[in-house]
Amino acid sequence: MLIGIFDKISINRKLVKSKNTYLKQYLISIFMVLIVSLCCYAIKENINYRIAALILLLTVSVIAMLFDIFPVLLSAFLSAVIWNFFFIQPEFTFDISSTEDFLMFISYFFIAMLNGVLTFKIRQAERKARDKEEKEKTIKLYNTLLSSLSHELRTPIATILGTVDTLKDSGSKLTQEQQLDLYNEIDIAGVRLNRQVENILNMSRLESGILKPKADWCDMQELISSTIQKMNFNIHHQIVLEENRNLPLFRLDVGFTEQIINNILHNATQYTPEKTFIQITVQHIENNCVVIISDNGGGFPESEIVTIFDKFRRLPNSKTGGSGLGLSIVKGFTETQGGKVSLKNNERCGATFTIEIPSETSYINNLKNE
Structure with a gap:
């Protein structure tokens, strides 16, 4: 019952918002036609009524490129009426003295209407084409995600199930060392599975x-x-945290920040060669907590750096597995805290991630005094 009430409230809000939008479009359309008409009337000594008609038609075209069909039709009708009243002889009446002017007025009226409708239709067709393209792009992205996840989720699940079956069937025949190896495989597969689920939920x-x-x-x-x-x-990388005893305490979201560090380190260990050196440095610069994570691996293709934080983005020819969500979550968690993350290749080799998060600071002695 409560859900139904909330749904009705939501629908009513949408209707009110839609009505307000339409009202604004009508008012702006009328305002634009009136302003242009006044400007034309102010300089009517320098322009004839045919030029005024062209200027008003152009105004209707602009309105058609911005608003829905009914405000466009209203502006077309209003422009025709104003053109007749102020510019066609005799002025300040709706009478038309000559047959030529009458035919011209009828032509203007239909051209204004047709111009408005056609411009609106063209804009509508372009919007549909754009929506279709975006939808196809979204479907492609999600297909990529599903394809990646089908491997990323199936592999650890298959590992866990297969290892458990081995322990059930041959547990008594295995040595303690062999059993520990199998338990370790379950642990690794469980961590991998948990990381993928967390990434999907976080995104x-x-x-x-x-x-x-x-x-x-x-x-x-x-x-x-x-x-x-x-x-x-479960790899051979050397990860070193540079010690800095002069750092203050930072006030930030611990969970978000831990996930940021975790995802960047996981990315570095997954996509750099074995024995790669990974260095982490923490600095206090102005009002920011700055974390710098650099490695001496192969770096990134320069053309890919701009899009590396996009959802489902994976480098060409990268190793199988991975959903392409890790770095987009890094960006999301950083920006949620008001910060920014950047990536650049090092001069010689490898790459450097820099995370800057605005933060209050204090030293532990100050907190104790408080």
Whole structure:
């Protein structure tokens, strides 16, 4: 029952909004025709009534490019009436003295109407073509997502199911070391599966706008160290957090910031060669918490840097798997906190991510005194 009431309220709000929009279009259309008519009348000594007709037709065309059909028809009708009343002899009457002027008025009336309708139809066709193109692009993006996820979700699920079956069927025959290896495979697959589900949920929440940052005091050195420890690095990368004892505490959303660091590190470890060196630096610059994550891997193609934070964006010829959501979530979580993230290639090799988040700062002694 409550849902029905909320639905009715929502529909009523949409109707009111639609009516207000139409009213504004009518008023603006009338205002534009009146203003142009006054300007033409002010200089009528320098222009004849035929030129005034062309100027009014142009005004109707402009209105047709901006508004819906009924305001356009109203403006066309109003322009014809004004043209007749103010510009065709005898002035200030609706009488037309000559047959030629009468035919010209009838022609103007139909041309104005036809011009308005055709311009509106052309704009409508362009909008439909644009909507169709956007829809096709969206479908393509989601097909890419589903294709990626079908692999990303199926692989860890198959690993978990297969390993569990092995433990059930041959558990007593396996050595303790073999059992630990199988448990480790389940753990790795579970972490991978959980990461993909979290990415999908986070992107959904970002797009719906329900995620709001909750600021709290945070030791960035500790947060990053904890994030590194939580990650399951089944690869050979060297990750180094540069120590900085002079950093203040930052007031930001701990969960969002941890996810930002986690996603960038995961991206770096997935798409750089083994033995790549990854360095993390935290700085306090002006009123920002700045986190710099750089590596000495292969870097990014320059043409891809602009779009690398787009949803479902994956580099050409990159290894299979991955949904293309990790870096778009990095951007979303950073911007939700009022910050910005950037990427650039290093001069020699590798790439550098820079995250800047506006933040209040305080030192631990100050907090104790408070």
